[in-house]
Amino acid sequence: MLKRFKALIQFLGFYPNMLLENVKGLVWYFEDLKSLKKQIESKNKNEFPFGKKYPVLNEKFSTSGIASGHYFHQDLLIAQRIFQNQPVNHVDIASRVDGFVAHVASFRKIEVFDIRSLPDYIYNVKFIQADLMHLDQNLIHYTDSISCLHVIEHFGLGRYNDPIDIDGHLKGLENIYQILKPGGRFYFSTPIGHQRIEFNAHRVFSIKYLLELFNTKYDIIHFSYVDDKGDLFRNVAFTDSEIEQNFGCVFGCGIFEMIKK
Structure with missing residues:
Protein backbone atom coordinates (compact mmCIF):
# COMPACT_ATOMS: atom_id res chain seq x y z
CA MET A 1 0.00 0.00 0.00
CA LEU A 2 2.82 2.40 0.92
CA LYS A 3 4.61 1.75 -2.37
CA ARG A 4 1.42 2.45 -4.33
CA PHE A 5 0.86 5.71 -2.44
CA LYS A 6 4.45 6.76 -3.10
CA ALA A 7 4.06 5.94 -6.80
CA LEU A 8 0.83 7.96 -6.92
CA ILE A 9 2.27 11.11 -5.40
CA GLN A 10 5.34 10.86 -7.64
CA PHE A 11 3.01 10.55 -10.64
CA LEU A 12 1.46 13.84 -9.45
CA GLY A 13 4.90 15.45 -9.44
CA PHE A 14 5.63 15.36 -5.70
CA TYR A 15 8.90 13.78 -4.54
CA PRO A 16 9.03 13.71 -0.69
CA ASN A 17 12.62 12.43 -0.48
CA MET A 18 13.88 15.23 -2.71
CA LEU A 19 11.95 17.77 -0.64
CA LEU A 20 13.52 16.56 2.61
CA GLU A 21 17.01 16.56 1.11
CA ASN A 22 16.57 20.11 -0.18
CA VAL A 23 15.24 21.38 3.15
CA LYS A 24 18.26 19.89 4.96
CA GLY A 25 20.54 21.27 2.27
CA LEU A 26 19.38 24.84 2.87
CA VAL A 27 21.13 24.84 6.26
CA TRP A 28 24.63 24.24 4.90
CA TYR A 29 23.86 26.31 1.77
CA PHE A 30 23.44 29.49 3.79
CA GLU A 31 26.39 28.63 6.03
CA ASP A 32 28.63 28.17 2.98
CA LEU A 33 27.32 31.38 1.41
CA LYS A 34 28.09 33.32 4.58
CA SER A 35 31.60 31.84 4.73
CA LEU A 36 32.31 32.73 1.09
CA LYS A 37 31.14 36.32 1.54
CA LYS A 38 33.43 36.70 4.57
CA GLN A 39 36.41 35.52 2.51
CA ILE A 40 35.56 37.98 -0.26
CA GLU A 41 35.43 40.84 2.22
CA SER A 42 38.58 39.89 4.12
CA LYS A 43 40.70 39.27 1.01
CA ASN A 44 39.10 42.01 -1.12
CA LYS A 45 38.44 39.49 -3.90
CA ASN A 46 36.04 41.12 -6.38
CA GLU A 47 36.86 39.35 -9.66
CA PHE A 48 33.65 37.33 -9.52
CA PRO A 49 30.59 39.36 -8.55
CA PHE A 50 27.54 37.36 -7.43
CA GLY A 51 24.97 36.59 -10.08
CA LYS A 52 21.60 34.97 -9.52
CA LYS A 53 21.18 32.46 -6.72
CA TYR A 54 21.55 28.89 -8.04
CA PRO A 55 21.25 26.52 -5.05
CA VAL A 56 22.25 22.89 -5.66
CA LEU A 57 21.26 21.19 -2.43
CA ASN A 58 21.55 17.44 -2.85
CA GLU A 59 25.12 16.87 -4.06
CA LYS A 60 27.30 17.87 -1.11
CA PHE A 61 27.72 14.30 0.05
CA SER A 62 27.15 12.48 -3.24
CA THR A 63 29.67 10.15 -4.90
CA SER A 64 31.56 10.99 -8.08
CA GLY A 65 29.08 9.02 -10.19
CA ILE A 66 26.84 5.96 -10.39
CA ALA A 67 28.72 2.96 -11.79
CA SER A 68 25.90 0.45 -11.49
CA GLY A 69 22.56 -0.49 -12.96
CA HIS A 70 21.33 -1.98 -16.21
CA TYR A 71 22.32 0.78 -18.61
CA PHE A 72 25.72 1.61 -17.18
CA HIS A 73 26.93 -1.99 -17.30
CA GLN A 74 25.35 -3.09 -20.59
CA ASP A 75 26.44 0.03 -22.49
CA LEU A 76 30.05 -0.21 -21.37
CA LEU A 77 30.32 -3.99 -21.66
CA ILE A 78 28.91 -4.24 -25.19
CA ALA A 79 30.87 -1.23 -26.45
CA GLN A 80 34.02 -2.95 -25.19
CA ARG A 81 33.06 -6.20 -26.92
CA ILE A 82 32.47 -4.42 -30.23
CA PHE A 83 35.83 -2.69 -29.92
CA GLN A 84 37.49 -6.08 -29.37
CA ASN A 85 35.62 -7.85 -32.19
CA GLN A 86 36.08 -5.08 -34.81
CA PRO A 87 33.13 -5.84 -37.14
CA VAL A 88 33.05 -4.56 -40.70
CA ASN A 89 29.79 -2.74 -40.05
CA HIS A 90 27.75 -2.24 -36.91
CA VAL A 91 24.02 -1.53 -36.75
CA ASP A 92 22.15 -0.67 -33.58
CA ILE A 93 18.43 -1.00 -32.98
CA ALA A 94 17.17 1.87 -30.80
CA SER A 95 19.65 1.60 -27.90
CA ARG A 96 20.30 4.65 -25.78
CA VAL A 97 21.97 7.38 -27.82
CA ASP A 98 23.49 9.19 -24.81
CA GLY A 99 24.96 5.93 -23.54
CA PHE A 100 25.78 2.93 -25.72
CA VAL A 101 25.61 4.68 -29.12
CA ALA A 102 27.86 7.48 -27.89
CA HIS A 103 30.35 4.93 -26.51
CA VAL A 104 30.61 3.17 -29.88
CA ALA A 105 30.68 6.40 -31.90
CA SER A 106 33.76 7.46 -29.94
CA PHE A 107 35.86 4.86 -31.80
CA ARG A 108 33.95 3.85 -34.96
CA LYS A 109 30.99 4.51 -37.23
CA ILE A 110 27.61 3.12 -36.23
CA GLU A 111 24.20 3.03 -37.91
CA ASN A 138 16.75 -4.34 -48.68
CA LEU A 139 18.03 -4.94 -45.15
CA ILE A 140 18.16 -8.74 -45.34
CA HIS A 141 21.72 -9.92 -44.57
CA TYR A 142 22.69 -6.25 -44.26
CA THR A 143 25.32 -6.35 -41.53
CA ASP A 144 27.79 -8.60 -39.73
CA SER A 145 27.16 -7.02 -36.32
CA ILE A 146 23.99 -5.76 -34.65
CA SER A 147 22.92 -4.64 -31.18
CA CYS A 148 19.60 -4.11 -29.44
CA LEU A 149 20.03 -3.13 -25.79
CA HIS A 150 17.10 -2.79 -23.41
CA VAL A 151 14.73 -2.20 -26.34
CA ILE A 152 12.90 -5.31 -27.51
CA GLU A 153 10.79 -5.39 -24.33
CA HIS A 154 8.98 -2.26 -25.54
CA PHE A 155 8.02 -3.45 -29.02
CA GLY A 156 4.24 -3.45 -29.51
CA LEU A 157 3.27 -1.81 -26.22
CA GLY A 158 2.69 1.69 -27.62
CA ARG A 159 5.08 3.47 -25.24
CA TYR A 160 7.02 5.05 -28.09
CA ASN A 161 4.05 5.52 -30.42
CA ASP A 162 4.62 2.08 -31.90
CA PRO A 163 1.50 0.11 -32.90
CA ILE A 164 0.03 -2.19 -30.26
CA ASP A 165 1.09 -5.74 -31.11
CA ILE A 166 1.20 -8.61 -28.62
CA ASP A 167 3.82 -10.27 -30.84
CA GLY A 168 5.89 -7.12 -31.29
CA HIS A 169 8.95 -8.54 -29.55
CA LEU A 170 8.84 -11.68 -31.70
CA LYS A 171 8.56 -9.68 -34.91
CA GLY A 172 11.42 -7.44 -33.83
CA LEU A 173 13.69 -10.36 -33.00
CA GLU A 174 12.88 -12.14 -36.25
CA ASN A 175 13.67 -9.00 -38.26
CA ILE A 176 16.95 -8.54 -36.43
CA TYR A 177 17.78 -12.16 -37.31
CA GLN A 178 17.04 -11.41 -40.97
CA ILE A 179 19.19 -8.26 -40.97
CA LEU A 180 22.20 -10.11 -39.56
CA LYS A 181 24.46 -12.07 -41.89
CA PRO A 182 25.16 -15.75 -41.12
CA GLY A 183 28.13 -15.85 -38.76
CA GLY A 184 27.40 -12.30 -37.59
CA ARG A 185 27.21 -11.25 -33.95
CA PHE A 186 24.08 -10.16 -32.11
CA TYR A 187 24.48 -8.17 -28.88
CA PHE A 188 21.22 -8.21 -26.95
CA SER A 189 19.93 -7.20 -23.54
CA THR A 190 16.52 -7.12 -21.90
CA PRO A 191 14.92 -7.22 -18.44
CA ILE A 192 14.89 -10.68 -16.85
CA GLY A 193 12.78 -12.14 -14.05
CA HIS A 194 9.48 -13.96 -13.80
CA GLN A 195 7.79 -13.39 -17.13
CA ARG A 196 5.23 -10.58 -17.31
CA ILE A 197 4.06 -7.36 -18.99
CA GLU A 198 4.18 -4.18 -16.90
CA PHE A 199 2.03 -2.06 -19.17
CA ASN A 200 2.91 0.15 -20.82
CA ALA A 201 6.51 0.28 -19.68
CA HIS A 202 7.96 -3.06 -20.77
CA ARG A 203 7.95 -6.83 -20.78
CA VAL A 204 10.13 -8.87 -18.45
CA PHE A 205 11.45 -12.16 -19.88
CA SER A 206 12.33 -15.42 -18.19
CA ILE A 207 15.71 -16.92 -19.05
CA LYS A 208 14.01 -20.14 -20.13
CA TYR A 209 11.82 -18.29 -22.63
CA LEU A 210 14.78 -16.39 -24.09
CA LEU A 211 16.87 -19.55 -24.47
CA GLU A 212 14.02 -21.25 -26.28
CA LEU A 213 13.92 -18.30 -28.71
CA PHE A 214 17.68 -18.20 -29.29
CA ASN A 215 19.03 -21.74 -29.12
CA THR A 216 17.93 -22.83 -32.61
CA LYS A 217 19.18 -19.64 -34.32
CA TYR A 218 22.28 -18.59 -32.43
CA ASP A 219 25.28 -19.88 -30.54
CA ILE A 220 25.41 -18.00 -27.24
CA ILE A 221 29.09 -17.23 -26.61
CA HIS A 222 28.80 -14.82 -23.67
CA PHE A 223 26.05 -14.25 -21.13
CA SER A 224 26.29 -11.66 -18.38
CA TYR A 225 23.62 -10.19 -16.17
CA VAL A 226 22.93 -7.27 -13.87
CA ASP A 227 21.15 -8.30 -10.68
CA ASP A 228 18.43 -6.46 -8.79
CA LYS A 229 21.06 -4.51 -6.84
CA GLY A 230 22.60 -3.18 -10.06
CA ASP A 231 25.78 -5.25 -9.94
CA LEU A 232 27.28 -6.93 -13.03
CA PHE A 233 28.15 -10.64 -13.24
CA ARG A 234 30.25 -11.26 -16.35
CA ASN A 235 30.32 -14.29 -18.60
CA VAL A 236 28.42 -16.67 -16.34
CA ALA A 237 27.35 -20.23 -17.15
CA PHE A 238 23.77 -21.41 -17.57
CA THR A 239 22.73 -24.08 -15.07
CA ASP A 240 19.30 -25.61 -14.65
CA SER A 241 18.81 -23.99 -11.26
CA GLU A 242 19.94 -20.53 -12.42
CA ILE A 243 17.69 -20.75 -15.48
CA GLU A 244 14.74 -21.76 -13.32
CA GLN A 245 15.42 -18.94 -10.85
CA ASN A 246 16.32 -16.32 -13.51
CA PHE A 247 19.68 -15.91 -11.76
CA GLY A 248 17.81 -14.66 -8.69
CA CYS A 249 16.43 -11.61 -10.50
CA VAL A 250 13.01 -10.03 -10.15
CA PHE A 251 13.95 -7.17 -12.46
CA GLY A 252 17.47 -7.81 -13.66
CA CYS A 253 19.09 -7.39 -17.05
CA GLY A 254 20.29 -10.29 -19.19
CA ILE A 255 23.11 -9.44 -21.62
CA PHE A 256 23.78 -11.83 -24.51
CA GLU A 257 26.48 -12.01 -27.15
CA MET A 258 25.50 -14.50 -29.85
CA ILE A 259 26.65 -15.70 -33.26
CA LYS A 260 24.05 -16.42 -35.95
CA LYS A 261 24.13 -20.06 -37.06
Whole structure:
Protein backbone atom coordinates (compact mmCIF):
# COMPACT_ATOMS: atom_id res chain seq x y z
CA MET A 1 0.00 0.00 0.00
CA LEU A 2 2.82 2.40 0.92
CA LYS A 3 4.61 1.75 -2.37
CA ARG A 4 1.42 2.45 -4.33
CA PHE A 5 0.86 5.71 -2.44
CA LYS A 6 4.45 6.76 -3.10
CA ALA A 7 4.06 5.94 -6.80
CA LEU A 8 0.83 7.96 -6.92
CA ILE A 9 2.27 11.11 -5.40
CA GLN A 10 5.34 10.86 -7.64
CA PHE A 11 3.01 10.55 -10.64
CA LEU A 12 1.46 13.84 -9.45
CA GLY A 13 4.90 15.45 -9.44
CA PHE A 14 5.63 15.36 -5.70
CA TYR A 15 8.90 13.78 -4.54
CA PRO A 16 9.03 13.71 -0.69
CA ASN A 17 12.62 12.43 -0.48
CA MET A 18 13.88 15.23 -2.71
CA LEU A 19 11.95 17.77 -0.64
CA LEU A 20 13.52 16.56 2.61
CA GLU A 21 17.01 16.56 1.11
CA ASN A 22 16.57 20.11 -0.18
CA VAL A 23 15.24 21.38 3.15
CA LYS A 24 18.26 19.89 4.96
CA GLY A 25 20.54 21.27 2.27
CA LEU A 26 19.38 24.84 2.87
CA VAL A 27 21.13 24.84 6.26
CA TRP A 28 24.63 24.24 4.90
CA TYR A 29 23.86 26.31 1.77
CA PHE A 30 23.44 29.49 3.79
CA GLU A 31 26.39 28.63 6.03
CA ASP A 32 28.63 28.17 2.98
CA LEU A 33 27.32 31.38 1.41
CA LYS A 34 28.09 33.32 4.58
CA SER A 35 31.60 31.84 4.73
CA LEU A 36 32.31 32.73 1.09
CA LYS A 37 31.14 36.32 1.54
CA LYS A 38 33.43 36.70 4.57
CA GLN A 39 36.41 35.52 2.51
CA ILE A 40 35.56 37.98 -0.26
CA GLU A 41 35.43 40.84 2.22
CA SER A 42 38.58 39.89 4.12
CA LYS A 43 40.70 39.27 1.01
CA ASN A 44 39.10 42.01 -1.12
CA LYS A 45 38.44 39.49 -3.90
CA ASN A 46 36.04 41.12 -6.38
CA GLU A 47 36.86 39.35 -9.66
CA PHE A 48 33.65 37.33 -9.52
CA PRO A 49 30.59 39.36 -8.55
CA PHE A 50 27.54 37.36 -7.43
CA GLY A 51 24.97 36.59 -10.08
CA LYS A 52 21.60 34.97 -9.52
CA LYS A 53 21.18 32.46 -6.72
CA TYR A 54 21.55 28.89 -8.04
CA PRO A 55 21.25 26.52 -5.05
CA VAL A 56 22.25 22.89 -5.66
CA LEU A 57 21.26 21.19 -2.43
CA ASN A 58 21.55 17.44 -2.85
CA GLU A 59 25.12 16.87 -4.06
CA LYS A 60 27.30 17.87 -1.11
CA PHE A 61 27.72 14.30 0.05
CA SER A 62 27.15 12.48 -3.24
CA THR A 63 29.67 10.15 -4.90
CA SER A 64 31.56 10.99 -8.08
CA GLY A 65 29.08 9.02 -10.19
CA ILE A 66 26.84 5.96 -10.39
CA ALA A 67 28.72 2.96 -11.79
CA SER A 68 25.90 0.45 -11.49
CA GLY A 69 22.56 -0.49 -12.96
CA HIS A 70 21.33 -1.98 -16.21
CA TYR A 71 22.32 0.78 -18.61
CA PHE A 72 25.72 1.61 -17.18
CA HIS A 73 26.93 -1.99 -17.30
CA GLN A 74 25.35 -3.09 -20.59
CA ASP A 75 26.44 0.03 -22.49
CA LEU A 76 30.05 -0.21 -21.37
CA LEU A 77 30.32 -3.99 -21.66
CA ILE A 78 28.91 -4.24 -25.19
CA ALA A 79 30.87 -1.23 -26.45
CA GLN A 80 34.02 -2.95 -25.19
CA ARG A 81 33.06 -6.20 -26.92
CA ILE A 82 32.47 -4.42 -30.23
CA PHE A 83 35.83 -2.69 -29.92
CA GLN A 84 37.49 -6.08 -29.37
CA ASN A 85 35.62 -7.85 -32.19
CA GLN A 86 36.08 -5.08 -34.81
CA PRO A 87 33.13 -5.84 -37.14
CA VAL A 88 33.05 -4.56 -40.70
CA ASN A 89 29.79 -2.74 -40.05
CA HIS A 90 27.75 -2.24 -36.91
CA VAL A 91 24.02 -1.53 -36.75
CA ASP A 92 22.15 -0.67 -33.58
CA ILE A 93 18.43 -1.00 -32.98
CA ALA A 94 17.17 1.87 -30.80
CA SER A 95 19.65 1.60 -27.90
CA ARG A 96 20.30 4.65 -25.78
CA VAL A 97 21.97 7.38 -27.82
CA ASP A 98 23.49 9.19 -24.81
CA GLY A 99 24.96 5.93 -23.54
CA PHE A 100 25.78 2.93 -25.72
CA VAL A 101 25.61 4.68 -29.12
CA ALA A 102 27.86 7.48 -27.89
CA HIS A 103 30.35 4.93 -26.51
CA VAL A 104 30.61 3.17 -29.88
CA ALA A 105 30.68 6.40 -31.90
CA SER A 106 33.76 7.46 -29.94
CA PHE A 107 35.86 4.86 -31.80
CA ARG A 108 33.95 3.85 -34.96
CA LYS A 109 30.99 4.51 -37.23
CA ILE A 110 27.61 3.12 -36.23
CA GLU A 111 24.20 3.03 -37.91
CA VAL A 112 21.15 3.49 -35.69
CA PHE A 113 17.59 2.43 -36.54
CA ASP A 114 14.83 3.77 -34.28
CA ILE A 115 11.09 4.38 -34.53
CA ARG A 116 11.69 7.72 -32.79
CA SER A 117 13.29 10.68 -34.52
CA LEU A 118 16.79 11.98 -33.80
CA PRO A 119 16.93 15.67 -34.75
CA ASP A 120 20.59 16.17 -33.80
CA TYR A 121 23.61 15.38 -35.96
CA ILE A 122 26.18 13.18 -34.22
CA TYR A 123 29.61 12.51 -35.68
CA ASN A 124 30.11 8.84 -36.64
CA VAL A 125 26.36 8.12 -36.27
CA LYS A 126 24.14 7.44 -39.29
CA PHE A 127 20.53 7.58 -38.16
CA ILE A 128 17.56 5.97 -39.95
CA GLN A 129 14.02 6.31 -38.61
CA ALA A 130 12.29 2.94 -39.00
CA ASP A 131 9.83 0.59 -37.32
CA LEU A 132 11.72 -2.67 -36.81
CA MET A 133 8.49 -4.63 -36.44
CA HIS A 134 8.32 -4.24 -40.24
CA LEU A 135 11.33 -5.29 -42.28
CA ASP A 136 12.63 -3.47 -45.35
CA GLN A 137 13.62 -6.28 -47.72
CA ASN A 138 16.75 -4.34 -48.68
CA LEU A 139 18.03 -4.94 -45.15
CA ILE A 140 18.16 -8.74 -45.34
CA HIS A 141 21.72 -9.92 -44.57
CA TYR A 142 22.69 -6.25 -44.26
CA THR A 143 25.32 -6.35 -41.53
CA ASP A 144 27.79 -8.60 -39.73
CA SER A 145 27.16 -7.02 -36.32
CA ILE A 146 23.99 -5.76 -34.65
CA SER A 147 22.92 -4.64 -31.18
CA CYS A 148 19.60 -4.11 -29.44
CA LEU A 149 20.03 -3.13 -25.79
CA HIS A 150 17.10 -2.79 -23.41
CA VAL A 151 14.73 -2.20 -26.34
CA ILE A 152 12.90 -5.31 -27.51
CA GLU A 153 10.79 -5.39 -24.33
CA HIS A 154 8.98 -2.26 -25.54
CA PHE A 155 8.02 -3.45 -29.02
CA GLY A 156 4.24 -3.45 -29.51
CA LEU A 157 3.27 -1.81 -26.22
CA GLY A 158 2.69 1.69 -27.62
CA ARG A 159 5.08 3.47 -25.24
CA TYR A 160 7.02 5.05 -28.09
CA ASN A 161 4.05 5.52 -30.42
CA ASP A 162 4.62 2.08 -31.90
CA PRO A 163 1.50 0.11 -32.90
CA ILE A 164 0.03 -2.19 -30.26
CA ASP A 165 1.09 -5.74 -31.11
CA ILE A 166 1.20 -8.61 -28.62
CA ASP A 167 3.82 -10.27 -30.84
CA GLY A 168 5.89 -7.12 -31.29
CA HIS A 169 8.95 -8.54 -29.55
CA LEU A 170 8.84 -11.68 -31.70
CA LYS A 171 8.56 -9.68 -34.91
CA GLY A 172 11.42 -7.44 -33.83
CA LEU A 173 13.69 -10.36 -33.00
CA GLU A 174 12.88 -12.14 -36.25
CA ASN A 175 13.67 -9.00 -38.26
CA ILE A 176 16.95 -8.54 -36.43
CA TYR A 177 17.78 -12.16 -37.31
CA GLN A 178 17.04 -11.41 -40.97
CA ILE A 179 19.19 -8.26 -40.97
CA LEU A 180 22.20 -10.11 -39.56
CA LYS A 181 24.46 -12.07 -41.89
CA PRO A 182 25.16 -15.75 -41.12
CA GLY A 183 28.13 -15.85 -38.76
CA GLY A 184 27.40 -12.30 -37.59
CA ARG A 185 27.21 -11.25 -33.95
CA PHE A 186 24.08 -10.16 -32.11
CA TYR A 187 24.48 -8.17 -28.88
CA PHE A 188 21.22 -8.21 -26.95
CA SER A 189 19.93 -7.20 -23.54
CA THR A 190 16.52 -7.12 -21.90
CA PRO A 191 14.92 -7.22 -18.44
CA ILE A 192 14.89 -10.68 -16.85
CA GLY A 193 12.78 -12.14 -14.05
CA HIS A 194 9.48 -13.96 -13.80
CA GLN A 195 7.79 -13.39 -17.13
CA ARG A 196 5.23 -10.58 -17.31
CA ILE A 197 4.06 -7.36 -18.99
CA GLU A 198 4.18 -4.18 -16.90
CA PHE A 199 2.03 -2.06 -19.17
CA ASN A 200 2.91 0.15 -20.82
CA ALA A 201 6.51 0.28 -19.68
CA HIS A 202 7.96 -3.06 -20.77
CA ARG A 203 7.95 -6.83 -20.78
CA VAL A 204 10.13 -8.87 -18.45
CA PHE A 205 11.45 -12.16 -19.88
CA SER A 206 12.33 -15.42 -18.19
CA ILE A 207 15.71 -16.92 -19.05
CA LYS A 208 14.01 -20.14 -20.13
CA TYR A 209 11.82 -18.29 -22.63
CA LEU A 210 14.78 -16.39 -24.09
CA LEU A 211 16.87 -19.55 -24.47
CA GLU A 212 14.02 -21.25 -26.28
CA LEU A 213 13.92 -18.30 -28.71
CA PHE A 214 17.68 -18.20 -29.29
CA ASN A 215 19.03 -21.74 -29.12
CA THR A 216 17.93 -22.83 -32.61
CA LYS A 217 19.18 -19.64 -34.32
CA TYR A 218 22.28 -18.59 -32.43
CA ASP A 219 25.28 -19.88 -30.54
CA ILE A 220 25.41 -18.00 -27.24
CA ILE A 221 29.09 -17.23 -26.61
CA HIS A 222 28.80 -14.82 -23.67
CA PHE A 223 26.05 -14.25 -21.13
CA SER A 224 26.29 -11.66 -18.38
CA TYR A 225 23.62 -10.19 -16.17
CA VAL A 226 22.93 -7.27 -13.87
CA ASP A 227 21.15 -8.30 -10.68
CA ASP A 228 18.43 -6.46 -8.79
CA LYS A 229 21.06 -4.51 -6.84
CA GLY A 230 22.60 -3.18 -10.06
CA ASP A 231 25.78 -5.25 -9.94
CA LEU A 232 27.28 -6.93 -13.03
CA PHE A 233 28.15 -10.64 -13.24
CA ARG A 234 30.25 -11.26 -16.35
CA ASN A 235 30.32 -14.29 -18.60
CA VAL A 236 28.42 -16.67 -16.34
CA ALA A 237 27.35 -20.23 -17.15
CA PHE A 238 23.77 -21.41 -17.57
CA THR A 239 22.73 -24.08 -15.07
CA ASP A 240 19.30 -25.61 -14.65
CA SER A 241 18.81 -23.99 -11.26
CA GLU A 242 19.94 -20.53 -12.42
CA ILE A 243 17.69 -20.75 -15.48
CA GLU A 244 14.74 -21.76 -13.32
CA GLN A 245 15.42 -18.94 -10.85
CA ASN A 246 16.32 -16.32 -13.51
CA PHE A 247 19.68 -15.91 -11.76
CA GLY A 248 17.81 -14.66 -8.69
CA CYS A 249 16.43 -11.61 -10.50
CA VAL A 250 13.01 -10.03 -10.15
CA PHE A 251 13.95 -7.17 -12.46
CA GLY A 252 17.47 -7.81 -13.66
CA CYS A 253 19.09 -7.39 -17.05
CA GLY A 254 20.29 -10.29 -19.19
CA ILE A 255 23.11 -9.44 -21.62
CA PHE A 256 23.78 -11.83 -24.51
CA GLU A 257 26.48 -12.01 -27.15
CA MET A 258 25.50 -14.50 -29.85
CA ILE A 259 26.65 -15.70 -33.26
CA LYS A 260 24.05 -16.42 -35.95
CA LYS A 261 24.13 -20.06 -37.06
